[in-house]
Amino acid sequence: MKLSKRVQTLTPSSTLAITGKAKALKDAGHDVIGLGAGEPDFNTPDFIIDAAEKAMKTGLTRYTPSGGILELRTAITHKMERDHQLTYQPEQIIVTTGAKHALYTLFQVLLNEGDQVIVPGPYWVSYTEQIKLADGEPVIVDGDETNNYKITPEQLESAITNKTKAVIINSPNNPTGMMYTEAELKAIGDVCLKHDLIIVSDEIYEKLTYSDQEHVSIAQLSDQLKKQTVVINGVSKSHAMTGWRIGYACGDPNLIKAMTNFASHATSNPTTISQYAALAAYQANDDEIELMKKSFKERLEVAHQLLNQLPGFNCIKPQGAFYLFPNVTEALRQTGYDNVDEFSAAILDQEKVAIIPGTGFGAPNNVRLSYATDLDQLTEAIKRIERFLINNQK
Structure with missing residues (x-):
């Protein structure tokens, strides 16, 4: 075959x-x-497991909207406001079958054949493969070890072509564990705004930081950067829920609508029971x-x-x-x-x-x-x- x-x-x-x-x-x-x-x-914490059990016992086991239940999308808007002072409406959020599927869906609706996405290296293994699956071209820009494996605005600028459509920022980073400072993100963001690039901000490890430096979302630095940024996150790492497969994306409502339409043909909806488990996770404290x-x-x-x-x-x-x-x-x-x-x-x-x-x-x-x-x-x-x-x- x-x-x-x-x-x-x-x-x-x-x-x-x-x-x-x-x-x-x-x-x-x-x-x-x-x-x-x-x-x-x-x-996974007991209270989250209990919420899933309650959902099953009360009949919450059927299809949901393709973009996720309204209660969970609303809880995510509260989380974004609380953690990053970012205001989103539920229609600006799609709940997905893990953060990986949020990324996959994003690239599928965003990229045309030959579109380039700048991927800072070292990088998570699936970024490049997902870009290729969407007929895009990953462009690797290596962060130097002397700069804690982070790329500079100058490196980003030199990698941009007339085919560049987006850049990925993953902070804290897998595999290096390094984080971009607010000043570094601002400088990178300025380059992205100059060239009208979409920023894919993978923040799945945001809660797991160990230094005095706090996680900053590039979307919170200005209204312009928020408009250009798609935030990717989920409960897998933060709440020890890898197997529950719940992630999400926040961004432009038209982009989120396109992702939701795509997901409706790919997965129907994220697992219903897992959505109610994630809802409990986001309604609790840390x-x-x-x-x-x-x-x-x-x-x-x-x-x-x-x-x-x-x-x-x-x-x-x-x-x-x-x-x-x-x-x-x-x-x-x-x-x-x-x-x-x-x-x-x-x-x-x-x-x-x-x-x-x-x-x-x-x-x-x-x-x-x-x-x-x-x-x-x-x-x-x-x-x-x-x-x-x-x-x-x-």
């Missing part, structure tokens, strides 16, 4: 490949520690989030220090999300591996620790480790990596 050209251009997910191999080893009885998962290791955040911060402090003691590892301290993204160029040289893919595969084979090679994120000198696992497992994993480095010295 001959597949479509668009699907043949896709690059397999390195994250899923490593995770799948780690699961197979674990199912075979091996003591595997997985540091690849992009999800909290906490269970106490549960703060507990999870405190635990992540403790793990970060320990794991960051231990990683930087490993021979050949150099890791900038992240400010948010739950990933460490060390540069392992020297570790490759010391152990004789040609690339991070072979290096990561060897660590999994020899020490049963799953880490993600940076190639899928556009960073062939790095690996990604998630600290969304308990501290004992995390420290044991780093000990095993150290043993691997020592045993494989050339």
Whole structure:
């Protein structure tokens, strides 16, 4: 059977490949520690589960509007006002089957063949593939390690062509954990306004920050930037609800209407029960989030220090999300591996620790480790990596 050209251009997910191999080893009885998962290791809070159970028992199990129930879209408007002083109406919000589907739907309604989207690297693996699926062209602009992997306005300006339609900003960033300051966002925003670019602001990790610097949405910096920005977010990371699959997009009402029309033919609607669970999440305070955040911060402090003691590892301290993204160029040289893919595969084979090679994120000198696992497992994993480095010295 001959597949479509668009699907043949896709690059397999390195994250899923490593995770799948780690699961197979674990199912075979091996003591595997997985540091690849992009999800909290906490269970969804009980009050959210209770809300879902109540929805099921009271008959809230049928179709909903394609863009999500009005109650949830209204709750999201209150959340945006409370957290970012941004005023949206419910018709400016679409609820989707996860933030990933919000991005996919956005690119489908936004891009025509040949339209370019600037993607700062390192980047989340699905950005480039989703752009290609919409017949667009991802244009990678690499953030320098000396600038905490963030791009500059000058880099952005030099990458813009007459085909450029949008730019992605992901802060806090997956995989680096770095955050743009308000001043940096303002400078990037000025370039976008100058060239009439749409800003795709992926803020899925906004609640998970660990430094004195607070998350800022580029949409809140001016009315003009708000008009040009589509905010992408959801409950997956903030409320430990990855499997519930609820995300959303906020933006221009005409764009949101187009996304809703598209979604009506793609998914009908986000899962009804999950919408009522997300509604409970957004109607509550952030106490549960703060507990999870405190635990992540403790793990970060320990794991960051231990990683930087490993021979050949150099890791900038992240400010948010739950990933460490060390540069392992020297570790490759010391152990004789040609690339991070072979290096990561060897660590999994020899020490049963799953880490993600940076190639899928556009960073062939790095690996990604998630600290969304308990501290004992995390420290044991780093000990095993150290043993691997020592045993494989050339």
